[in-house]
Amino acid sequence: MKSNAMIDRYRWYEVIGIYAGVLLFLTFVLAPFVEGFLVSLKPLTYLFSSPYKFWPQNASFDAYFTMWERVPLLGRYIFNSILISTVGTIIGVILITPAAYAFARFDFRGRGPLLGAFLAVNMFSGAVLLIPLYRLMRSFGLLNTYFAMIVPGVAFVIPTGIWLLRTYMLRIPQELEEAALADGASRFYTFRRVILPLAMPGISVVAIYAFLTIYAQQFIYALTFNSKTEYMPLPVGLYAFFGRQDVIWNELMAASFLGVLPVFVVFIYLQRYLVAGMTAGALKT
Amino acid sequence: MTIRQSAVVFAWLLLVPALLYVLVIVAYPLADTINLSFTNASLRQTYDWIGFDNYRNIFKRGFSDVIVRTLVWTFFSVGLKMVIGTFGAVMLNAAVPGRTMFRVLTMPPWIVPMAIGIFMWGWMYNGQFGMISGLLQRFGVIDGPMPFLAYGTTAFWATIITDVWIGVPMVTIYLLAAIQSIPRDLYEAAWADGAGRFYRFRRITLPLIVPALITMSIISLISTFNSFDIIWILTQGGPSGQTTTMIIDTYRTAIGSYKFGEGAARAVLICIFLSVFCYAYFRLISRYSGATMR
Numbered sequence: 001m002k003s004n005a006m007i008d009r010y011r012w013y014e015v016i017g018i019y020a021g022v023l024l025f026l027t028f029v030l031a032p033f034v035e036g037f038l039v040s041l042k043p044l045t046y047l048f049s050s051p052y053k054f055w056p057q058n059a060s061f062d063a064y065f066t067m068w069e070r071v072p073l074l075g076r077y078i079f080n081s082i083l084i085s086t087v088g089t090i091i092g093v094i095l096i097t098p099a100a101y102a103f104a105r106f107d108f109r110g111r112g113p114l115l116g117a118f119l120a121v122n123m124f125s126g127a128v129l130l131i132p133l134y135r136l137m138r139s140f141g142l143l144n145t146y147f148a149m150i151v152p153g154v155a156f157v158i159p160t161g162i163w164l165l166r167t168y169m170l171r172i173p174q175e176l177e178e179a180a181l182a183d184g185a186s187r188f189y190t191f192r193r194v195i196l197p198l199a200m201p202g203i204s205v206v207a208i209y210a211f212l213t214i215y216a217q218q219f220i221y222a223l224t225f226n227s228k229t230e231y232m233p234l235p236v237g238l239y240a241f242f243g244r245q246d247v248i249w250n251e252l253m254a255a256s257f258l259g260v261l262p263v264f265v266v267f268i269y270l271q272r273y274l275v276a277g278m279t280a281g282a283l284k285t
Numbered sequence: 286m287t288i289r290q291s292a293v294v295f296a297w298l299l300l301v302p303a304l305l306y307v308l309v310i311v312a313y314p315l316a317d318t319i320n321l322s323f324t325n326a327s328l329r330q331t332y333d334w335i336g337f338d339n340y341r342n343i344f345k346r347g348f349s350d351v352i353v354r355t356l357v358w359t360f361f362s363v364g365l366k367m368v369i370g371t372f373g374a375v376m377l378n379a380a381v382p383g384r385t386m387f388r389v390l391t392m393p394p395w396i397v398p399m400a401i402g403i404f405m406w407g408w409m410y411n412g413q414f415g416m417i418s419g420l421l422q423r424f425g426v427i428d429g430p431m432p433f434l435a436y437g438t439t440a441f442w443a444t445i446i447t448d449v450w451i452g453v454p455m456v457t458i459y460l461l462a463a464i465q466s467i468p469r470d471l472y473e474a475a476w477a478d479g480a481g482r483f484y485r486f487r488r489i490t491l492p493l494i495v496p497a498l499i500t501m502s503i504i505s506l507i508s509t510f511n512s513f514d515i516i517w518i519l520t521q522g523g524p525s526g527q528t529t530t531m532i533i534d535t536y537r538t539a540i541g542s543y544k545f546g547e548g549a550a551r552a553v554l555i556c557i558f559l560s561v562f563c564y565a566y567f568r569l570i571s572r573y574s575g576a577t578m579r
Contacts, residue, residue: 010381014482021376022387028369029391029453032405035416039408052419081398095306098299106296114300121311123559125511127532128552131321131539132314155310158303187295212396219400219514224540235400249408256401267396271389 040064040253047250064258067251070241076230077237078259080146084233085215088150092157092210097203099158100165101195105177115166121159126152126220137225148225149218149233156217157210164209168202169195208270215263234259315556321549328543339550348534348551355510355530358445362512363505365449367498370456375486377457378464388461395454403518406447410434410519437527440520444528447515452508456501463497464490496573503566507559531555 010018039047040063042056068074102108103115126133133152134143142148172195180190196203219235226232234255241252322339326332377388394402409416412432421427433439467490475485513532516522522529522537529537531551539548 010379015381018376018379018381021372022379022381025369025373025376026387026390028450029373029394031416032402032409032450033393035409036405048414052414052416052422054416054419095303099303102296102299106292106299108293108296114304118303118307120563121307123507123563124311124315124556125508125513127511127513127536128555128559129311129314129318130536131545131548131552132317133310134540135317135545136309136314152310155307158307162303187292191299216396216398217514218398219518223517235398238400238404252404253408256404259401260397263396263398264393267392271392 036253036256040250040257042250044248044250048246063250063254067241067248067255070248070251071237071255073229073232073237073240074255074258077232077234078262080231080237081215081218081233081235081259082262084146084149084153084218085211087146088154088157088214089207089210091150092154092161092214093203093207095154096158096161096165096206096210097196097199098191100162100169100206101191101199103162103166104169105174115162118159118162121156124156126156126217130220130224134224142225144226144228144231146231149221149231150214152221152225153214153217154210157213161206161210165199165202165206168205169199172198204270208266211266212263318549318552318556321545322553324546324549326545326549328545332546335546339547343547343550343554348554351529351531351534352554354527355532358441358528358530359506359509362445362448362452362509363502365445366452366456366505366509367502369449369453370460370501371494371498373453373457374460374464375490377461388458391454391457393454394451399451399514400518402451403447403515406443406450407434407519410443434520435524437524440524440528444516444519447519448509448512451515452505456505459501460494460497463494467493496570499566499569499573503562506562510555510559510562531558 038054038056041059041061043058043060043062046053046057071077099118103111129152137143137148137151142151176194176198177190180194181187185193218233222233222236226236229237238252238255238259241248241255321332323334323336324332325335325338373391377384377391408414410418410433412418412430412435415433417433418427418431421431422429431439433443471489471493472485475489480488511532512530513536516528516530516533517536520528522533532555535548535551535555538544538551
């Protein structure tokens with residue numbers, strides 16, 4: 001035990017080195033957020049002034065109020081973003097959960113190759129398949145609807161979702177299902193009443209993963225498949241702050257922070273599970 | 286029906302919804318891309334089979350430059366992600382007060398909507414009023430305002446840095462998990478033999494996280510190769526095509542000028558590259574795990 005403690009003991013210059021390293025690393029990671037927040041506090045006239053000043057003069061939260069007047073649909077954009085991610089997450093979880101169970105518990109011919117085929121989907125992105133997706137959406141009559149922005153995104157969270165949840169389900173002891181089946185329960189009943197409740201933590205991780213991913217990646221579908229202003233999600237709606245002459249940067253940043261807020265709320269509450277789930281799923285490779 | 290057969294039927298029933306979805310949204314479009322790449326499809330309803338003309342044409346229009354640029358862009362981005370990610374993971378692994386908070390603070394670029402993070406970088410790169418140009422002038426590194434996105438070389442590196450920024454949190458957290466899964470007795474044994482901290486890193490940590498580094502490299506490689514939002518929002522492929530990667534070029538051709546056939550041929554080339562990467566990955570990982578783990 002003593003050696004355990006000793007190995008973790010740092011000399012004073014090592015401690016300084018570690019904190020300096022952490023500071024350097026976190027500066028890179030967080031600088032855009034710090035700068036973005038400070039910009040949202042700067043009045044436009046001070047913002048467009050040289051030389052550069054890091055700290056805002058006459059800081060105020062005005063931009064957080066005036067942005068609603070300049071872009072009246074801002075609330076709608078944020079609502080659209082959340083709606084697209086929420087519906088996408090629900091569809092994703094409904095598709096992922098049974099498939100993950102099949103891969104975790106049942107032995108059938110072609111299981112390995114099929115799982116590989118699902119994971120191969122990760123190789124492609126919406127951007128590569130955009131042309132046929134555009135034609136597909138057009139022939140379904142889905143262009144300029146919410147579904148054009150929801151449907152493609154879901155497909156790309158399915159592989160990782162199945163992988164994460166399958167890993168989680170492999171850890172659920174098999175005896176519980178065997179007992180239920182021996183008592184005469186149907187397979188579907190066992191799945192719904194025994195497995196689903198036990199897998200809930202894993203399903204939550206998958207749901208958070210799906211929500212965050214779809215929220216983060218709606219830009220290209222919204223840019224390409226939708227031209228109706230009232231359906232735009234926030235990432236595309238933010239272009240409303242790009243005027244003919246100038247970009248209204250302080251309000252753009254204020255609106256951005258508002259759009260980030262739902263993600264942060266989800267994240268702060270659940271980051272522990274998310275990190276554990278992502279790394280556990282990934283490390284089993 | 287035996288119990289075993291009924292189990293197999295039930296398993297397939299569970300799989301069908303996800304399978305159908307992926308077939309319609311990914312597999313069919315993939316096949317359609319290959320099909321379209323041999324046609325002159327556009328917004329018109331009908332199109333003709335034109336053989337390999339699209340493939341011949343795209344190489345006439347300087348696509349080789351775009352391929353080379355994409356590979357260079359991807360190489361530097363993935364390389365930087367691995368270096369910075371390893372550095373971050375080692376720092377966050379150190380047993381100092383506050384490390385839990387530091388780990389949480391690493392995550393935001395990963396979870397924030399990509400477009401929003403990119404808008405923030407767009408401001409940072411602004412020459413007149415942005416933070417980077419401003420601070421560099423303050424410290425006397427550059428003389429006047431530096432609009433990073435206005436010149437080819439700086440725009441090229443600016444888009445790489447933003448891509449690194451988005452990818453680094455995931456790499457860091459994953460490598461941190463890999464470091465933490467290394468048995469402690471290895472370190473203790475080396476420590477008892479008097480091995481220094483840097484020696485332990487080079488001889489224990491680094492070799493044992495190689496599989497994790499390979500996995501993360503390939504995941505980053507795929508997402509960077511497919512990266513669209515960053516370049517589109519920051520430069521739209523400009524100035525004068527200096528940041529036009531294969532994805533951007535494909536988007537311009539297909540969605541910008543509705544040349545679906547030519548765009549599809551470009552997309553097929555992207556898919557070929559991606560397949561080669563994945564094949565190389567499986568070879569690497571199986572050789573590595575075959576040599577050391579079993």
